[in-house]
Amino acid sequence: MNLRRDIFQAIADPTRRAILMLLTSQAMTAGTIASNFETARPTVSKHLQILIECELLSQEQNGREIYYSLNPLKLREIEDFIEPFRKLWDNRFSKLESVMKNYTL
Amino acid sequence: MERKTTVDGIEGTQNIQITREFDLTVEQLYKAYTVPEIIEQWMGTKVIKFEGFNHGGWKFETSTPDGIIVFSANGVHHEVVPNQRIVRTFVIENSGFPAQLEFIEFEALTESSSKLSMLMVFKTAEDRNNILKLPFAYGLNMAHDKLQSFFNSIS
Numbered sequence: 001m002n003l004r005r006d007i008f009q010a011i012a013d014p015t016r017r018a019i020l021m022l023l024t025s026q027a028m029t030a031g032t033i034a035s036n037f038e039t040a041r042p043t044v045s046k047h048l049q050i051l052i053e054c055e056l057l058s059q060e061q062n063g064r065e066i067y068y069s070l071n072p073l074k075l076r077e078i079e080d081f082i083e084p085f086r087k088l089w090d091n092r093f094s095k096l097e098s099v100m101k102n103y104t105l
Numbered sequence: 106m107e108r109k110t111t112v113d114g115i116e117g118t119q120n121i122q123i124t125r126e127f128d129l130t131v132e133q134l135y136k137a138y139t140v141p142e143i144i145e146q147w148m149g150t151k152v153i154k155f156e157g158f159n160h161g162g163w164k165f166e167t168s169t170p171d172g173i174i175v176f177s178a179n180g181v182h183h184e185v186v187p188n189q190r191i192v193r194t195f196v197i198e199n200s201g202f203p204a205q206l207e208f209i210e211f212e213a214l215t216e217s218s219s220k221l222s223m224l225m226v227f228k229t230a231e232d233r234n235n236i237l238k239l240p241f242a243y244g245l246n247m248a249h250d251k252l253q254s255f256f257n258s259i260s
Contacts, residue, residue: 006234008230008231008234011116011117012117012230014117017116017117078115078116081234081237082112082115082237085112085121085237086110086111086112089110089112089123089125090109090110090125092147092148092149093110093125093127093147093221095146095147095149096127096134096137096147097127097128097129099137099143099146099147100127100129100133100134100136100137100143101128101129103133103136103143
């Protein structure tokens with residue numbers, strides 16, 4: 001398995017999280033994205049590449065420019081991943097509550 | 106009243122933060138975490154050892170109805186402050202996964218309600234993700250409960 005394609009790998013980096021936040025407002029070119037960061041342009045390009053590999057971003061050609069936009073559906077994978085775990089604890093805590101309500105010293 | 110359990114802190118960290126509010130006093134909530142017979146009832150696991158004091162150890166074990174151990178975990182209580190907090194380590198035995206650190210905080214909201222916050226800190230984000238993927242680590246107790254109620258219903 002290519003670890004880079006793991007969505008958690010994608011969001012583990014602060015620059016990549018910042019890129020995702022930036023793109024929530026609108027689609028942008030690599031140049032515009034890079035202008036928001038102090039890091040070198042090739043570094044930003046590398047981050048963009050990883051985000052594309054993880055399918056968190058999609059690319060669209062518009063004349064000579066390539067615009068990057070967010071793929072929000074992919075972000076839902078994180079939520080889906082954690083949901084069974086949340087449900088498990090929710091069930092346990094509901095049980096805890098009912099056990100304690102019936103418990104007398 | 107609908108009480109929702111929230112799970113946060115997944116993005117960009119190696120932690121998991123779980124919170125939940127209860128229609129229970131903070132004393133009752135604390136008791137649910139420190140009285141072995143009660144832990145067994147809601148965690149769906151057997152409490153083999155429970156030393157509810159600073160530096161005391163604990164060990165939980167879950168087995169199938171025919172006695173095969175399918176899950177065992179242990180750790181040490183680093184700090185136990187009645188009705189306030191438990192700090193403990195947690196490791197799943199024979200899983201190959203590193204220990205995790207848990208900060209369990211109890212807080213009174215009103216005279217009859219309380220809040221639980223549980224912060225789990227994993228060695229790395231990758232460890233956390235892999236541990237969550239283990240069916241036996243977190244899902245099995247639930248499955249075991251279902252199995253149990255199935256047996257109860259047919260006997």
